[in-house]
Amino acid sequence: MITDRSAKPDFQVGALLRGDTNTIAGWIERWTAGQAVRQVLVIAVGAGAFGAAMGSWRAPEQAAWSAVKLPFILVATAAGNALINGMLAPLLGVDLRLRESFAAVLTSFALAAIILGAFSPLMLFFVWNLPSPQPGAPVAVAAHSVLLLILVGLIAFAGVTANVRLLQLLQRLGSGIAPARRLLLAWLTVNLLLGSQLSWISRPFIGKAGIPVHFVDPHALNGNFFEDVARAVGELWSHFFR
Amino acid sequence: MIPSTASSSPGAPPVFSSSSEPSLGEDPADREAINGPAGLVEAVLRHPRRVIYQLRHGTPGGLILPLLSVAVGFVAIYGLIAGSFSGGVQWWAAPVKLAAGMVATAAICLPSLYIFACLCGSSARLHEVAGALGGLLALTTLLLIGFAPVAWLFSQSTESVVMMGCFHLLFWLVAVRFGVRFLLTAFRHFGLRSEAGLKVWVVIFLLVSLQMTAALRPLIGTADSLLPQAKKFFVAHWVDCMNQHSR
Numbered sequence: 001m002i003t004d005r006s007a008k009p010d011f012q013v014g015a016l017l018r019g020d021t022n023t024i025a026g027w028i029e030r031w032t033a034g035q036a037v038r039q040v041l042v043i044a045v046g047a048g049a050f051g052a053a054m055g056s057w058r059a060p061e062q063a064a065w066s067a068v069k070l071p072f073i074l075v076a077t078a079a080g081n082a083l084i085n086g087m088l089a090p091l092l093g094v095d096l097r098l099r100e101s102f103a104a105v106l107t108s109f110a111l112a113a114i115i116l117g118a119f120s121p122l123m124l125f126f127v128w129n130l131p132s133p134q135p136g137a138p139v140a141v142a143a144h145s146v147l148l149l150i151l152v153g154l155i156a157f158a159g160v161t162a163n164v165r166l167l168q169l170l171q172r173l174g175s176g177i178a179p180a181r182r183l184l185l186a187w188l189t190v191n192l193l194l195g196s197q198l199s200w201i202s203r204p205f206i207g208k209a210g211i212p213v214h215f216v217d218p219h220a221l222n223g224n225f226f227e228d229v230a231r232a233v234g235e236l237w238s239h240f241f242r
Numbered sequence: 243m244i245p246s247t248a249s250s251s252p253g254a255p256p257v258f259s260s261s262s263e264p265s266l267g268e269d270p271a272d273r274e275a276i277n278g279p280a281g282l283v284e285a286v287l288r289h290p291r292r293v294i295y296q297l298r299h300g301t302p303g304g305l306i307l308p309l310l311s312v313a314v315g316f317v318a319i320y321g322l323i324a325g326s327f328s329g330g331v332q333w334w335a336a337p338v339k340l341a342a343g344m345v346a347t348a349a350i351c352l353p354s355l356y357i358f359a360c361l362c363g364s365s366a367r368l369h370e371v372a373g374a375l376g377g378l379l380a381l382t383t384l385l386l387i388g389f390a391p392v393a394w395l396f397s398q399s400t401e402s403v404v405m406m407g408c409f410h411l412l413f414w415l416v417a418v419r420f421g422v423r424f425l426l427t428a429f430r431h432f433g434l435r436s437e438a439g440l441k442v443w444v445v446i447f448l449l450v451s452l453q454m455t456a457a458l459r460p461l462i463g464t465a466d467s468l469l470p471q472a473k474k475f476f477v478a479h480w481v482d483c484m485n486q487h488s489r
Contacts, residue, residue, distance in 0.1 A: 014367070129453055
């Protein structure tokens with residue numbers, strides 16, 4: 001007997017990955033506190049496993065801290081922007097209530113976390129094959145750079161996939177592609193704004209050879225992500241055009 | 243024990259594939275029971291649709307252990323052949339390392355296979371994905387057994403580790419090619435809409451497998467220790483071997 005999976009209101013990983021918008025829209029419309037807890041747990045396990053894998057290169061403590069920090073950033077970004085995300089939805093032509101917009105964002109973060117979690121065994125195997133972080137060793141610097149690039153690539157893949165699925169969901173919930181695109185762009189912007197700063201404060205995630213492991217950097221609250229980017233751009237400018 | 247649920251559930255609905263093949267279960271041969279390890283090996287080689295039907299409609303996860311056991315047994319036998327090149331400790335180390343490496347590779351790659359399959363629209367559940375991966379491994383290692391006499395002959399005829407490594411790599415790549423074909427066929431019957439994601443996964447699987455050979459080196463030849471003391475990327479390991487060979 002073939003069961004109609006779309007009839008199940010429970011959170012299903014397979015339906016989320018396949019982008020089964022009817023099922024996902026059903027969750028969003030009948031979203032409960034229980035489903036929110038399940039999604040947060042999925043984020044904690046998926047992003048936590050990935051964070052642990054990337055932090056394990058530096059030290060076991062770094063693995064533990066990264067396993068806590070990465071899911072925290074995702075949940076904190078969704079929670080911190082819940083109000084503005086909920087306000088932007090009707091303004092940009094998608095008829096979502098505050099609860100529904102929070103559910104949609106949390107669902108897309110859960111999808112990204114599932115993908116990251118699935119890649120965590122690969123990440124762990126990759127880290128296990130990297131040279132150990134020895135202070136001053138050129139090979140350790142190269143290993144850190146390679147790890148960073150792989151990390152960015154995997155997070156970008158998870159993020160793009162989650163956003164493509166979110167766009168499909170917004171199209172299903174809203175009124176066509178144009179409002180869905182506008183809303184997704186707006187959500188991406190505000191989530192980037194908060195998420196990047198939370199990540200900057202919570203650094204380090206990988207750790208560096210020769211620098212002691214901290215839960216957060218002792219100077220975490222000095223400056224912000226965008227100041228750092230602006231400073232880096234300024235340094236590059238003065239290096240090439242002075 | 244290998245489940246024979248096809249006979250117990252003859253009314254299971256056929257699954258429609260995206261290709262022009264008849265749908266799974268339409269041909270009565272698809273529903274025939276798979277009996278014993280010999281029947282499983284024959285089904286993997288000659289009647290892959292029977293294996294896929296059992297994965298889809300049989301006892302959930304019922305074929306995973308038999309497929310994996312067959313794969314581990316075959317790769318261990320091939321490991322004996324690979325170990326015969328150096329003899330000594332490699333008689334037992336090569337089969338153990340190849341079997342352990344294959345199981346570890348499968349465990350590392352299974353979650354991402356499930357993710358890619360779902361992203362490509364497949365309705366396969368995790369145990370079906372694990373079964374399809376088991377089929378890939380079983381068919382790959384079965385073909386390695388087919389190459390074993392050739393590999394043994396060359397193992398006894400040459401002293402070049404690089405040459406033997408190239409032969410083993412060639413045999414493995416040919417075998418994996420057919421294993422991947424089994425996997426893609428299985429996923430076509432599991433409702434796959436696009437193969438692009440699975441092709442990306444195949445690249446990941448190949449890279450992990452190749453790195454596993456470097457992480458468990460030496461698989462052929464000899465070394466001071468059973469496992470490597472230094473971590474090395476597999477390409478760097480190959481270059482080092484070739485440099486030593488050319489000296």
